[in-house]
Amino acid sequence: MIPSLRTPAARLALAALSLSISSALYAQNAPAPTASDWGGIGLLxxxxxxxxxxxxxxxxxSHTSPYSRYNxxxxxxxxMEGAFRYVSVANRRxxxxxxxxxxxxxxxxxxxxIRLLQESRWVPEVSAGFRDLGGTGLFSSEYLVASKRMGAFDASLGLATGYIGNRGDFRNPLTSIDDRFETRPKAQGTGSLNSDGMFRGPVGVFGGVAYQTPWEPLQLKLExxxxxxxxxxxQNNQRQRSPxxxxxxxxxxxxxxxxxxxxRGDLAMFGVTLRTNLAQASSMPKLLDPPPVPLRQRKDADEAVGASESLAASAPVDWASVANQLDQNxxxxxQRISQRGSEVIVSGEQRRxxxxxxxxxxxxxxLDGKLPSDISWFTVQNTRLGMPIVETxxxxxxxVDHLExxxxxxSLAGHIEMTPPAAQYRETLYQAPxxxxxxxxxxxxxxxxGGPDGFVxxxxxxxxxxxVYLSRNLWLSGTVSYNAYNNYDKFRYDAPSRLPRVRTNLRQYMTTEDLTLPSLQLTGTRRLGRDLYGMAxxxxxxxxxxxxxxxxxYRPLNERWAVGVEANWVKQRDFDQRLSFRDYSVATGHASFYYMWGEERRIVSALSAGRYLAKDWGATLAVSRAFDNGVTMGAYATKTDVSSKDFGEGSFDKGIYVSxxxxxxxxxxxRARANFLWSPLYRDGGARVGHTYSLYQATSERDPEFFFDNLDAISK
Incomplete structure (x- = not known):
């Protein structure tokens, strides 16, 4: 006989059953975030x-006919999640x-x-997003979505205008503000910012659930x-047998x-994701590096060297040998080794x-193994491009106590000082040739x-x-290049341009000659003041x-900001990249303001305004996330006084980069870096001249945060 639910025993049994089911659900891990067909975290x-x-x-x-997506x-x-992609449409040329x-x-x-709310016990995670924000707009969409975990399940529900919500389940509520939200303009496919169509058109409902199976590698999805x-x-409409x-x-x-x-009820999808976490990346074992010099035995070394008031008065030191060991190890x-009281200062360039x-x-x-015990401080004056940058x-x-x-x-961090290079007398002990x-x-x-001639x-x-160094502050640098292989002969499409062709003659530069001289630059540098640097x-x-x-x-030490000015007069080189020139010339230059935001997380922004190669005026904003280990992820956009029509497809210059x-x-x-830049279009507007060196990059060691973020490397 089944007891009534009104009895205490029944209520207790029901509560126990509910608790056991809840415990079983929450004992299983929630589904980890995984990629959707479109690359970003999602369902399908x-x-x-x-x-x-x-x-x-x-x-x-991923591939779902007729679309292949590369994200x-x-x-x-x-x-914040950012993505860029190419969609290959199999039934369109x-x-x-x-x-x-x-x-x-x-x-x-x-x-x-962008995440708007982080999940808590009762509140779901909420994010808003834009698909195809800065591309052709063919697949553009705006959405708001909420997700909530329940044990092994992660359920999501969202609303979208545009592509994701094309079913149009109900009328756009924004029409109560303005009738233009009733309809969504047709995408023009010009690569411009799709602001005109944002949040317009009917609203579609989407959602689903991800389930983490008891078998840890497998996750199931219903959408x-x-x-x-x-x-x-x-007009590439597709049949959908099921939503x-x-x-x-x-x-x-x-x-x-x-x-x-x-x-869609009748189509297979298959895909693969390759992922890594750059913020957690660390150096691989340095099998080809020389091992660090072991610490000296304190007592024996002190007796051998002896106490003295000045290095100049002590037993001779083979400074050339010390300099060579500093270079090799x-x-x-x-460049120079000097002394001031109980401090020895080594000036030079870190190259490894x-x-x-x-x-x-x-x-x-x-230095600890070579110098007597009355030397209590070691200082390294780091130089770059022949200029002193910082003294550590x-x-x-x-x-020694830390290494032992x-x-x-x-504790060691409190006994390290970083200061601007000092303008004070120091006794020179060694001057390198x-x-x-x-x-x-x-x-x-x-x-x-992504060009029409060939995808790659x-x-x-x-x-x-x-x-070739004429002095420490004046040198000639150059590169000779020989083409081993290229397929730029397929590059037949010179995009129409209403501007001077300052960049879109790329095909001619890549195919005219195999042996080229990409650069041959004479550079001079000087430290103009305590925090002021110059280069010509x-x-x-x-x-x-x-x-x-x-x-x-101008870059003050230990400050988050810097300002710079750059000016150039340049003439366009001939396609053979030798010593001949074309008729086009221009004066170009920019003023730049750099600022680093955040304490826990560093965001580096650079705003540059001035005249570009096509004689257009405007500004470039670059924003990047700088991780503690030196990795950066960023994006940039340039807008000038050139109209979208004159600029051509793309409307303005933009790109994403990882370093x-x-x-x-x-x-x-x-010290080398691998740089990847993706710019969707190669156009003449917003183009800047390149040159071999940058003062902002050269003075990067004026950021003590990077030094102390990686202080554990001091013992390696």
Whole structure:
């Protein structure tokens, strides 16, 4: 006989059953955020409010006929997701056969998603986003979505205008404000910012649930699609037998995910995601680096060297040998070694170690083994481009105590000082002979993506770069390049331009000659004041332009801001990249303001305003997230007085970039960086001249935060 639910025993049994079910649900992990078909975190066709871990970089390729999507997604901040993609449309051709052959149409787009609310016990996670924000607008959409975890389930529900909500389940409530929100204008496919159509048109409902199975690598997804595929771009409407999509994500490992799905009721989807977290990246073992110099035995070394009042009065030190050891083991190319009281100062350029603390630690080890005990401070004056940038001083006893595990790293930090290079008398102990020449062979690579001539156009070249130093502040640098292979012969489409062709003659520069001289620049630098730096240059500044120019930068030490001015007069080089020129010349220049935002997370912004190569006036804003380990993720946009019509497809210049220290990738320490830039279009508006050096980059060690963020490298 079943007891009534009104009895205490029944209510107790029901409560116990509910508690056991709830405990079972919450005992299983919630589904981890995974990629959608569109690359961003989501279900299949639709986004969720979830975000990847901060610093994640992911590539997702997926196919659902007739669309193949190639997405790169960045997570620069815990509350911001950015993506760019190419969509290949199998049943549409890019252009006429003479130009594109049988290449499928490629659509370019940029996405942005912002978290508005973070999930709590009762409140769901809420995010707003824009799909195809800065591309052609063919797939543009705006959405608001909420997600809530319930044990092994993560449910999402959202509203969208545009592509994601094309079913149009109800009238746009914004029509009560303005009737123009009733209809959505047709995308023009020009690559402009799609502001005219934002939040316009009917609203569609979408949502679904992700389920984390007991088998940890497998996650299942069920989705209600907000698009009915009856209003596809280019009149490419598709049949939809069902608005419900089902799929699965299988984690091969933490870096590789496989995706399978059944969409629109009758179509298979398959995809793969390759992911890594750049913020958590660290250097691989440096098997090719020399080991750090071991600490000296304190008592024996003191007796051997003896106490003295001045190094000049003590037993002779083979300073040339010390300088050589600093170069070979600490990566410091010494210019001068001097003394002031109980402090020894080494002035030179760090050429090997990416993290300044590591170079300082190795330098201090070497000096500790060579100098008598009355020297209590070691100082390294870091120079760059022949100019002193910053002096970093470390107390000898505290450094030794830390290496001998007597003090914590936090204690050592209190015995390190960073100051502007001092203008004070110091007794010179050693002056290095002038260094006259550097040279190295390398492999050069450049590419263009997404053009109608071919999806990937690229060049691989062998290069030889060299510097000839006339003095420490005056040198000649140049690069010779030989084309090993390129497919730019397919580049037949010179986009129409109403501006001087300052950049769109790329094909001619890439194909006219195999042996070229991309740069040959004479550069002079000078420290003009305590925080003021100057640079002048002349010659073949880059592959397309030669001329003269200069830059001045004011960057106070330990400040978040800097200001700079750059001015150039340049003449366009001939297509053979030798010593001949074309008729076009222009005076160009910019004033720039740099600022670093945030305490826990550093956001570096640079606003530059001035005249560009096509004689247009405007401004460029670049914003990047700088992680503690040196990785940066950023984006830029340039808008000038050139109209969208005159600029051509794209309306304005923009791009996304990632910069990663090569130190993560190689078994030998290096200061080089791997830079990836994606700019959807190559146009003449908003173009700036390139040259070999930048004062803001050269003075980057004036940021003590980066030094102390990586202070643990001091013992390596």
């Amino acid at each position: 066709q639709t986004p969720t409010a979830r975000m990847a871990d901060e610093g994640e970089l992911a590539f997702t390729a 790169i997604v960045l997570q620069p901040l815990p509350w 890019y252009g006429p056969e003479w130009l594109s052959g049988n290449q499928n149409y490629k659509d370019k787009s940029i996405d942005l998603k 209600y699609d907000g698009n009915d595929y009856k209003h596809e771009p280019q 419900f999509n089902v799929g699965a994500t299988y984690a091969v490992n933490k870096n590789v995910h496989l995706h399978l799905g059944w969409e 600490a990566g410091l190319r010494v 170690f990416y993290y300044p603390a590591q170079g300082l630690g190795r330098t201090a080890r070497i 001083s470390i107390e000898r006893e505290s450094f 595990h007597k003090t914590e790293l936090s 002038p260094h006259r020449f550097d040279g190295a062979f390398n492999i050069g690579y450049q590419q263009s993506l 156009l690229f060049q691989v070249a062998g290069t030889y770069s060299a510097n 240059y002349a010659g073949l500044l880059e592959s397309m332009y030669a001329g003269v120019g200069g830059e001045v930068l 990663v220290p090569f130190d993560f990738l190689l078994p030998r320490s290096t």
